[in-house]
């Protein structure tokens with residue numbers, strides 16, 4: 001049922017060039033390579049047969065190297081680009097069937113975008129930048145200033161409203177970009193490498209602030225990044241793209257524990273498992289453990305199956321005994337020993 005998804009991308013191809021349809025047909029039938037497509041049809045493959053189902057309220061990251069098709073794909077969600085083939089369903093509606101008025105309303109009220117280069121108007125005040133979507137919507141000046149002030153507070157920029165956008169640092173400008181997107185209170189946020197242009201420390205700080213905001217707002221967010229660390233940190237799920245294709249979709253834990261191919265494995269090799277891997281992935285089933293080691297003590301440390309590896313390790317420092325892993329009802333379903341923890345950490349590091 002497509003209705004249940006916030007965004008559903010089905011069989012989307014985007015090929016740039018006049019002979020795009022012929023190129024897609026040829027790729028389908030003869031597995032023509034990207035290079036051949038360029039030579040034969042003078043076409044560039046942007047996105048190749050992408051499928052994604054994004055749930056309401058989730059932060060969905062799209063990760064891949066530069067040129068892998070991330071921006072091209074995300075621009076289909078607000079129909080800045082139209083697919084060569086395939087469909088894009090948002091809130092149960094096929095956005096390709098929208099007429100101009102409906103599309104305008106959709107873009108003004110239901111979806112907002114944050115760009116890597118901030119895309120602010122430098123000679124407008126910060127408040128006027130944030131209020132812009134409301135101005136377009138015809139909201140009265142008093143009301144939109146009130147909303148803009150409130151939104152600036154959410155991104156910790158109260159007091160900066162009367163500065164010009166260009167007077168602010170990069171990190172602050174991107175907070176303004178985020179505030180502008182939020183001022184319209186859209187259901188869907190599209191963020192195309194919003195933090196990639198920022199220094200690492202500022203980037204991390206903005207990630208944290210965004211995560212805190214996202215936890216409260218419950219907005220469906222499509223967040224693009226070329227940095228798997230960032231994707232793992234903020235994404236509920238991640239789709240990994242290569243050469244226009246989606247090569248793997250999963251939770252950060254699924255991707256780190258089971259990379260689908262060498263390309264994903266290369267990315268994953270540099271990721272710390274401590275904050276990604278959860279207890280249920282490293283535990284031994286309780287029966288198996290107890291048949292080998294005897295019953296777990298009643299006083300063993302207990303962790304939910306969703307506890308992070310880092311927490312288990314912290315506990316293992318001060319206790320020799322295996323930790324008990326419990327499900328949501330408090331039932332003991334597994335055990336984790338120090339050896340289990342060490343093995344997981346070692347497997348996550350490069351040994352070459």
Ligand code: ADP
Pocket residue numbers: 016044045046047064065066067068069070071072073
């Ligand atoms: P990413 O955002 O992952 O860096 P893009 O989506 O920008 O990648 O680009 C994917 C591919 O599509 C690249 O090969 C790029 O050169 C090509 N491309 C993007 N936009 C256009 C366009 N308007 N015309 C021709 N080729 C394009």
Ligand code: MG
Pocket residue numbers: 070071072192193
């Ligand atoms: Mg891009």
